[in-house]
Amino acid sequence: MGIRLLLIILAVGAVYIMVRRYLVRARKTSVNRQKNVAENMVRCEVCGTFLPEREALERGSLFYCSREHLDQASHDKS
Ligand SMILES: [Zn+2]
Known part of the structure; x- marks a missing residue:
């Protein structure tokens, strides 16, 4: 029972980290694109x-x- 709860917390944490990384990368890409246009x-x-x-x-x-x-x-x- 305790191990199952721990696994769920770990899974939620992993998804949270992946989503955050994805959002940061998406923001950086759009900034780079703006820089190119303003060249x-x-x-x-x-x-x-x-x-x-x-x-x-x-x-x-x-x-x-x-x-x-x-x-x-x-x-x-x-
Ligand atoms: Zn020329």
Whole structure:
């Protein structure tokens, strides 16, 4: 009798922990998704293509979509 009650308490506790873990993970996932949507978009100085800041090549305060355009911009200046 006492062992059965103990088993029920353990089972309820395990379910409670699993549900809590699931809820925490679901909340973290939705926060990450919001961060991606709010990501900064920058414009390539050469061709005007918009791309995410983390994929762009940065030099000074200017951004470029590719190595090619970064080199092209430096050739134009000199
Ligand atoms: Zn470009």
